Structures are given as structure tokens and as C-alpha cells.
Amino acid sequence: MSYEQFAYLYDELMQDAPYDEWVRFVTEKLNKYQVNGKNLLDLACGTGELSVRFAKEGFSVTGVDLSADMLSVAQAKGQEEGMNIPFFEQDMTNLEGHGEFDIIGIFCDSLNYLKSDEDVIHTFASACSHLKDNGLFIFDVHSVYKISELFIDQTFTLTDDHLSYIWNSFAGELPNSVEHELSFFVLDEHSGKYDRFDELHYQRTYPVEQYSEWLERAGFELLEICADFLDSKPQDDTERIFFIAKKPSK
Missing domain, CATH: 3.40.50.150 (Vaccinia Virus protein VP39)
Known part of the structure; x- marks a missing residue:
């Protein structure tokens, strides 16, 4: 995709x-x-x-x-x-x-x-x-609180008919940073199958x-x-x- x-x-x-x-x-x-x-x-x-x-x-x-x-x-x-x-x-x-x-x-x-x-x-x-x-x-x-307490080591999911994702968050190497690993599954309406694509996002606060x-x-x-x-x-x-x-x- x-x-x-x-x-x-x-x-x-x-x-x-x-x-x-x-x-x-x-x-x-x-x-x-x-x-x-x-x-x-x-x-x-x-x-x-x-x-x-x-x-x-x-x-x-x-x-x-x-x-x-x-x-x-x-x-x-x-x-x-x-x-x-x-x-x-x-x-x-x-x-x-x-x-x-x-x-x-x-x-x-x-x-x-x-x-x-x-x-x-x-x-x-x-x-x-x-x-x-x-x-x-x-x-x-x-905030530092959100990064450390609400993101790190948390997993978020969404399941819908045409779109689903799995979102895993891990502590980054630097202080107050987080890495988000996201896998998306999107319905291809023509084939009826789901396409998968992955994203890695990095965030850091102070x-x-x-x-x-x-x-x-x-x-x-x-x-x-x-x-x-x-x-x-x-x-x-x-x-x-x-x-x-x-x-x-x-």
C-alpha cells in the first residue's frame, strides 16, 4: 500500500x-x-x-x-x-x-x-x-506521564469490517521516548482479501x-x-x- x-x-x-x-x-x-x-x-x-x-x-x-x-x-x-x-x-x-x-x-x-x-x-x-x-x-x-504511563508497554487494537490494526508500544532508547509498532489490515474490496502493511513510529518528549x-x-x-x-x-x-x-x- x-x-x-x-x-x-x-x-x-x-x-x-x-x-x-x-x-x-x-x-x-x-x-x-x-x-x-x-x-x-x-x-x-x-x-x-x-x-x-x-x-x-x-x-x-x-x-x-x-x-x-x-x-x-x-x-x-x-x-x-x-x-x-x-x-x-x-x-x-x-x-x-x-x-x-x-x-x-x-x-x-x-x-x-x-x-x-x-x-x-x-x-x-x-x-x-x-x-x-x-x-x-x-x-x-x-506529557512525560503520557509517554511513560499510557504508551510504553501497552497494546491497542481496532477491529472493523474493512480496517483493523494492532498497535504495540515499547520504550525507546532515549529518555521519555516510545516506539510504536503498528500493523494495519485493510480490506481490498475487489479481491475481498485484507492487505497488511506495517509502520514504525518514534516519539519523544521532554x-x-x-x-x-x-x-x-x-x-x-x-x-x-x-x-x-x-x-x-x-x-x-x-x-x-x-x-x-x-x-x-x-
């Missing part, structure tokens, strides 16, 4: 994801911190689901992702909605040529797919260089203090750290942590 087909499958698997909550959260933070513009850079945009939703809410969106196949799905999705959203194949650790934005976001814990400290540090610096003065940088990550230090080193002013789409502070059992930072005016 090609990766483009997997991208469509990904949308099906993620159809219950709280995408509207990301849009609401970002809009509320823009209002709270009085950011007037709505020019948004969606980093690691994947199949463009959030890019399209932001565009529907009046944002001027640019999407960036490392996967050409994911971007082809995103482009088709935008066209189906009658939207001319520019999508670019580029590494978010080294952005070039996009100008400056009012908001830059890395959503759906996409930052956790970066494999090293240096990748995160370079991503923060790259984002800062593409923000307007007083612009917002918003991202969410898995303590809140480490993200905060790297943000400040990149030149950001850290405004807020929130838990699970709420304005409350993260607790020991928080699963998703949001960071809201500002690029100070010169």
Missing part, C-alpha cells in the same frame, strides 16, 4: 480527533493576547485537516510538511473545499523563504516526532525567525522545564503553559501540554 493511501487511511483513523478544539484554542489565545492578524503557518500539517479548518475560520494559512505524499492529500483536500492553500515540502527544523506570520502552530503532538534535542532547538529558532514581532508560537506535546528553556533560548517570551485544551496548569496526570509563546518586539 502506498503512503498516499495510508494518508487517506490516517484521516479515517483520526476522524474523532478534536480538531475543532485546536481551532477554538488558537482563536481564544489570539484574542487574549490581542494579535490582530490571522496569517498562520501550520507546521507538520500532514494531510491538511487543520489547515483547511483554520482557513474556513478566516485564517490565511500556509502548510508545511516533510512528506510529499501527505501534502498531495492536503492539496487535494484544499481544492475540494475550494481553497487555494499553499503547501510546501520542507523540514520544520530549517524553514526558508516563507516570510513572516502572525501565528505559527505545531499541532497534534507533531513536535514529538523530532528525534533529537537539536531538532527541537532548531525548530524553535526557525519558528522565531518566521514570526512577526508580537506574533504567537503555539504547540502541543505529549519535561516542561526543558521546553521552556529552549523557547527562551530561541528568543521567545513564554506566556502560558496549559493542559488538555484548558486554561488550567498541567498536573501530574496531564496528557497533552500546550505552550503559548510570543516573539517580543525589538
